[in-house]
Amino acid sequence: NAGVTQTPKFQVLKTGQSMTLQCAQDMNHNSMYWYRQDPGMGLRLIYYSASEGTTDKGEVPNGYNVSRLNKREFSLRLESAAPSQTSVYFCASFGTENYGYTFGSGTRLTVV
Amino acid sequence: QKEVEQNSGPLSVPEGAIASLNCTYSDRVSQSFFWYRQYSGKSPELIMSIYSNGDKEDGRFTAQLNKASQYVSLLIRDSQPSDSATYLCAVETGDDYKLSFGAGTTVTVRA
Numbered sequence: 001n002a003g004v005t006q007t008p009k010f011q012v013l014k015t016g017q018s019m020t021l022q023c024a025q026d027m028n029h030n031s032m033y034w035y036r037q038d039p040g041m042g043l044r045l046i047y048y049s050a051s052e053g054t055t056d057k058g059e060v061p062n063g064y065n066v067s068r069l070n071k072r073e074f075s076l077r078l079e080s081a082a083p084s085q086t087s088v089y090f091c092a093s094f095g096t097e098n099y100g101y102t103f104g105s106g107t108r109l110t111v112v
Numbered sequence: 113q114k115e116v117e118q119n120s121g122p123l124s125v126p127e128g129a130i131a132s133l134n135c136t137y138s139d140r141v142s143q144s145f146f147w148y149r150q151y152s153g154k155s156p157e158l159i160m161s162i163y164s165n166g167d168k169e170d171g172r173f174t175a176q177l178n179k180a181s182q183y184v185s186l187l188i189r190d191s192q193p194s195d196s197a198t199y200l201c202a203v204e205t206g207d208d209y210k211l212s213f214g215a216g217t218t219v220t221v222r223a
């Protein structure tokens with residue numbers, strides 16, 4: 001099925017551990033985004049990639065890095081996880097066919 | 113001040129009634145506006161987009177935009193229990209199709 005695939009769906013980390021969240025889309029979209037969603041704060045942009053080979057910071061980039069591996073894949077890395085990074089993370093891609101975002105199913109991350 | 117503000121919820125409406133959701137934004141140059149629906153534990157899904165002043169209707173949903181007042185709203189007519197969800201207002205900001213989202217308004221439709 002066409003769409004955005006995120007892995008893993010759930011993850012528990014200890015403070016200081018690292019991990020990479022994976023995202024892949026099969027819709028041939030150029031633009032991809034990573035958001036985090038916290039209660040009462042809505043979705044906040046962490047990083048985005050307007051095209052293959054480019055990445056830019058969003059509203060809350062501190063503590064994260066990204067890689068646009070190819071047109072399909074855009075990964076988010078936490079180098080040293082902190083409890084403040086406990087959140088639900090969504091990957092999205094933008095398509096001109098509906099001029100809107102398609103979101104992945106999300107990753108629920110808990111840092112203890 | 114947040115870039116996108118939504119009326120605080122939760123909003124409870126009886127089945128068959130109209131649910132009215134409001135959103136204001138701070139960036140005067142924004143041109144594209146969206147409403148997403150998010151069921152509990154799920155990802156957001158696009159339900160409406162609007163770019164010009166006035167009303168846009170899609171089935172039971174009507175989006176209204178007033179750029180002069182920096183205001184966008186969503187009306188849900190003949191509300192159904194399946195409309196119970198959190199509705200997110202999103203505004204395109206800057207380049208590269210970036211969106212700023214409001215915190216969301218949770219709607220509960222009572223049967």
